[in-house]
Every structure is written in structure tokens, then in C-alpha cells.
Amino acid sequence: MIVSLHVTGAKAQAEWRPAAAREGIKVYVKTIPGSKIRAMKAECALEATTGEVIALLMDVKAAERWVCHTKSCTLVKAVSDKELYYHTEVSLPWPLDNRDFVTHLKVTHDDRSGIVTVDAPAVPGIVPVRKGVVRIGRSVNRWIIRPSPDGSVWVEYMLQVDPGGNIPAHVINMFACRAPIETFRNMRKILAERRAGHRPGHG
Numbered sequence: 001m002i003v004s005l006h007v008t009g010a011k012a013q014a015e016w017r018p019a020a021a022r023e024g025i026k027v028y029v030k031t032i033p034g035s036k037i038r039a040m041k042a043e044c045a046l047e048a049t050t051g052e053v054i055a056l057l058m059d060v061k062a063a064e065r066w067v068c069h070t071k072s073c074t075l076v077k078a079v080s081d082k083e084l085y086y087h088t089e090v091s092l093p094w095p096l097d098n099r100d101f102v103t104h105l106k107v108t109h110d111d112r113s114g115i116v117t118v119d120a121p122a123v124p125g126i127v128p129v130r131k132g133v134v135r136i137g138r139s140v141n142r143w144i145i146r147p148s149p150d151g152s153v154w155v156e157y158m159l160q161v162d163p164g165g166n167i168p169a170h171v172i173n174m175f176a177c178r179a180p181i182e183t184f185r186n187m188r189k190i191l192a193e194r195r196a197g198h199r200p201g202h203g
């Protein structure tokens with residue numbers, strides 16, 4: 001009986017639980033064994049093609065406009081048109097120190113399904129650590145882009161990270177619910193702007 005309860009509990013921990021939903025954007029959280037910080041997943045439909053979403057994800061400087069709490073985003077090294085490294089500083093409210101990290105972004109395309117996976121984990125090293133900014137050395141960060149028959153895409157974003165330093169877990173978990181909704185809102189806005197800019201008669 002004890003073994004059965006233990007297995008059930010472990011399975012429950014591994015399941016995503018709804019945390020927030022707004023404007024077609026759904027956010028889920030999952031408990032990570034041994035961590036006070038929950039993993040986060042957000043998903044929604046975007047009126048864009050797979051190529052348009054990838055172009056936005058690869059446009060490092062644009063992240064300052066649409067990724068929630070991003071103070072600066074700078075290209076470190078472009079390996080190819082499907083792989084690059086970039087540095088991000090994230091703004092946090094006083095008295096918390098800002099965080100920064102180096103992302104290794106890589107795009108993988110499944111020709112059979114049309115699904116694109118964009119892995120973007122934080123990696124250690126590459127950019128020197130700065131005083132007054134806490135470095136995040138590792139994270140799990142992934143985008144999955146699924147094309148829909150109507151020409152739109154279904155985008156799923158997953159993040160698992162320990163921001164380090166002295167931040168109460170409940171504050172981080174609160175940000176984890178709000179930030180993806182704001183991020184997807186901004187993403188929709190920029191994708192729409194880019195589409196409008198490419199229509200005939202627009203500059």
C-alpha cells in the first residue's frame with residue numbers, strides 16, 4: 001500500500017496543472033522534485049507562419065520589445081541561420097538584483113510533421129559575470145511550433161530555471177504565471193506589425 005501511494009504521488013508531481021488563462025493563452029505549472037521553483041508551460045495559437053515565428057525568435061534585439069522583463073538582449077555569436085548564442089539581462093524590481101544568462105538557441109525542423117523545436121537553454125561561461133547581476137548558468141527552455149491547417153501555428157513554450165540568489169519562491173512562481181501571458185501578448189502584437197509592414201502598399 002505504501003509503495004502504491006508513493007508511485008501515485010510521483011506521477012501526480014509530473015503532471016502539468018492549469019495556473020492561468022487569458023486571451024487564449026494558457027499557462028500550466030509543474031512541481032519539480034527537490035526544487036521550490038515550479039516548471040512553467042504556456043501555449044496559444046498565433047496568426048503567423050512557422051517561418052515568421054522562427055524569424056522573431058532568431059531576432060535577438062527584438063526580444064527587448066516582446067519578452068517580458070527583458071532589459072537588454074545582445075547577440076554573442078551566430079553559428080548559422082539555425083543556431084546562435086545571445087546574452088540577456090532580466091530586470092527585477094528593487095531590492096532584487098537583476099539576472100543575466102547566455103542562451104544557446106538551436107532550431108530543429110521535423111520534415112515529416114512540420115513541427116519545429118527551438119531549444120534555448122542557458123549555458124555557463126562565454127560572457128563574463130558582472131558585479132551586481134546574478135548569473136543564471138543553466139536552464140531548460142524550449143519552444144515547439146506546430147503548423148495548423150488554417151495557416152496559423154500552435155506554439156508551446158516550456159521553462160525550467162532556478163534564478164539563484166535570494167528570491168522567495170512564491171515571488172518567482174507568481175512571475176512564472178504572469179510573464180508568459182504578457183510575453184505572448186507582445187509576440188502577437190509584433191507578429192501582426194510585421195505582417196502589416198509586408199502587405200502591398202506598406203513600407
